[in-house]
């Protein structure tokens with residue numbers, strides 16, 4: 391039922407784990423099936439220098455997390471914000487229809503991590519004033 | 520069997536079984552030689568009719584029915600459950616409009632009951648304990664004067680728990696209701712005796728006894744009357760119109776005969792393999808639990824849950840290593856809902872998520888079990904290492 395790309399990312403997921411001193415962390419739950427995903431990002435010069443994920447979910451959820459980290463790595467924050475469920479699914483050679491909601495999870499977790507980073511940045515600036 | 524040098528181990532027998540080759544042999548003549556319609560007057564018809572009656576007899580013997588005519592052939596367990604529940608409910612509408620069933624039923628029972636609710640009936644799903652066993656006191660409470668039918672699964676194929684049908688029957692009859700039992704998973708694995716168990720109607724599946732799919736039966740106690748779902752030429756005592764699926768029914772009879780003769784030794788063999796799998800997976804893998812009752816359990820059923828991970832990803836990993844099983848996880852379901860059976864036993868969503876169901880069959884051996892025991896711990900470790908829920912001490 392899954393494409394070869396999905397199976398590849400499922401069996402050899404890229405960038406799994408945590409970043410202890412992450413600049414941004416985003417956790418989202420999947421309202422459809424109750425799954426959970428966390429993304430950790432490390433930012434340097436406005437770019438995603440490092441990214442890692444943890445996923446409690448199906449094969450598609452693991453593969454989309456992995457693909458999202460690959461797409462996001464090295465991108466500027468603004469570029470990374472444009473990564474969407476559609477672009478993740480497309481890079482994986484498509485997903486079964488019932489599994490499209492899983493790719494939401496990955497993109498949302500990435501965006502949540504970036505928002506977290508931005509929030510911290512703002513707070514730091516305010517404190518410096 | 521091996522494909523690309525990977526051993527292929529099928530352990531999803533509660534979902535579907537291969538047809539026994541002795542059954543196939545018995546069926547073949549009924550496709551091209553004895554193709555008559557059992558309702559026809561001539562020799563071809565009478566030959567088919569005789570064969571049907573022989574099958575009826577084989578099946579009635581297996582369940583110790585009072586006579587062969589109590590067996591009504593249907594298109595499978597789903598139809599039998601529909602026929603029993605709707606047929607009884609509508610027939611007895613004037614006497615009572617409540618149906619009591621359990622929280623661990625097959626969807627064909629659940630949805631038959633729900634469809635009756637839309638027609639003005641009432642349904643109560645009686646609760647089970649953490650093993651999936653019916654709470655008998657609650658059951659008794661739930662049966663009132665309006666209740667004419669109680670429908671209970673003999674043993675749920677997903678968790679393996681066998682219900683105390685005898686005690687249930689006593690309660691149901693004391694309260695003046697009739698008992699329908701869905702014996703889809705049980706009949707063929709454990710002795711089922713409609714007289715001793717006190718069963719009024721019973722659903723039987725053919726594929727679950729290594730016969731073909733698309734055929735089943737309903738046992739209907741001699742004195743009972745129900746309304747049919749299908750109207751037409753009046754076959755099966757008017758309870759199931761439509762020309763009988765002769766070749767499959769012949770296979771059904773043979774499957775029942777084989778089951779009657781071999782069930783005892785086969786079940787003994789499976790129990791050994793089952794228990795070695797259960798122990799061999801629970802012991803080495805922490806946070807692993809058995810679903811269902813450890814003893815009152817179908818011989819083929821290994822139903823486990825591994826905390827902190829999700830079942831579909833377990834299935835996918837197993838399939839890559841040539842092992843084919845199933846899961847009650849929401850992510851593995853078309854509906855994206857966790858199994859209602861697991862939730863009924865009090866499991867949380869995330870616990871149901873990590874469920875893995877291995878159901879053994881005739882071609883499985885202890886070697887298959889050993890292979891699975893070796894394979895699973897590393898799969899679980901890998902997935903747990905990726906999960907945000909896994910506690911620190913388990914990380915490698």
Ligand code: FES
Nearest residue numbers: 423447448492850
């Ligand atoms: S994460 Fe549940 S279906 Fe994909």
